[in-house]
Amino acid sequence: MKVSVIGGGTGSSAVINGLKSYPDIDIDVIVGMADDGGSNAVLRDEFGLLPLSDIRKSIIALSTLENSDILRSLFTYRFSEGTGLTGHTLGNLIMTALSRISNSERKAVQEMCDIFQVRGRVLPITYENYVISAEYDNGMIIHGEHLIDEPSIPERTHIKRFWAEPKVSADAEALGSLENADMIIIGPGDIYTTILATMIPENVYQILRNAQGKIVYITNIMSKIGQTRYLTQSQIVSILEGYIGRSFDHIIVNTETIPKHIIQYYHQSGEHLLKDDLGEDERIIRKEIIADEIFKKDDGDVLVRSMVRHDADMLGGVLYKL
Numbered sequence: 001m002k003v004s005v006i007g008g009g010t011g012s013s014a015v016i017n018g019l020k021s022y023p024d025i026d027i028d029v030i031v032g033m034a035d036d037g038g039s040n041a042v043l044r045d046e047f048g049l050l051p052l053s054d055i056r057k058s059i060i061a062l063s064t065l066e067n068s069d070i071l072r073s074l075f076t077y078r079f080s081e082g083t084g085l086t087g088h089t090l091g092n093l094i095m096t097a098l099s100r101i102s103n104s105e106r107k108a109v110q111e112m113c114d115i116f117q118v119r120g121r122v123l124p125i126t127y128e129n130y131v132i133s134a135e136y137d138n139g140m141i142i143h144g145e146h147l148i149d150e151p152s153i154p155e156r157t158h159i160k161r162f163w164a165e166p167k168v169s170a171d172a173e174a175l176g177s178l179e180n181a182d183m184i185i186i187g188p189g190d191i192y193t194t195i196l197a198t199m200i201p202e203n204v205y206q207i208l209r210n211a212q213g214k215i216v217y218i219t220n221i222m223s224k225i226g227q228t229r230y231l232t233q234s235q236i237v238s239i240l241e242g243y244i245g246r247s248f249d250h251i252i253v254n255t256e257t258i259p260k261h262i263i264q265y266y267h268q269s270g271e272h273l274l275k276d277d278l279g280e281d282e283r284i285i286r287k288e289i290i291a292d293e294i295f296k297k298d299d300g301d302v303l304v305r306s307m308v309r310h311d312a313d314m315l316g317g318v319l320y321k322l
Helices: 010-019 038-047 055-061 069-076 089-104 105-115 145-149 171-182 192-197 204-210 235-245 258-270 310-321
Strands: 002-007 025-033 121-124 133-136 139-143 160-165 181-184 214-218 250-254 284-287
Touching: 002 010, 002 171, 002 192, 010 055, 010 192, 025 133, 025 171, 025 192, 038 055, 055 069, 055 105, 055 145, 069 089, 069 160, 089 105, 105 121, 121 284, 133 145, 133 192, 139 214, 145 192, 145 250, 160 192, 171 204, 192 235, 214 235, 250 258, 284 310
Parallel strands: 002 025, 002 181, 025 121, 181 214, 214 250, 250 284
Antiparallel strands: 133 139, 133 160
């Protein structure tokens, strides 16, 4: 079975890790190229490179190297001190060097996949630079993934329009993957800055709308300020289906209870547990799919991260049965 996973962020890593143990599944990861925060911002500005972090995460998730803990640790190591190094991961720096040596970002991605013995493909949705922009219902316009991801906006303000500047073409290899997939998996991940940011290059919506494979959406657990705050699961599904122009074939929703102290932590940041108001729609699959381990940020990581994440094995088991 051919599976295409849209996103490439931390949520997609759980999907990849959950599916790669099944030998009859071929996995492609379609990675968005709009990230302009943290280490990506510096490397993008100084070297003109596409964002590398989600590519790096996808390569690690798809790696089949045995006894590779030290190599994985090196690749994900984030510097927390040192002028010019703080916030960078060693993996991003290595990929930057590979891009310069090979004079090709496409070739650098492939060479890194070869080094890590990736089972599957990591496919940037485009090799062109673009900036995502959002207009809110109060008239405010914000340009840039990082500013949309961590905005300073009034409460109950929602995005009403979302676009890319300039318009960019999706890579033919990524489009081919989506067109030929038996299953396309969307999420979990930030609705605008990860999922829609990956779909926004030209022709992606059209390919998804007409895809022969089933489309599966994995819902997020918690809301995201500036994107889904005060929204419910059904409202988020409507937003995504509206952009794609097609209904999802399956929607996976977590039913596991989140500890109160975790909910309180999110409340301090203005975020909340997303309400499951999807009803008894036959497309809905409700399962306990939360990871036991609570995520902790690395030293030197200046970006906001989610603490609650999906369990890879549980998620993979649910997806494999579809």
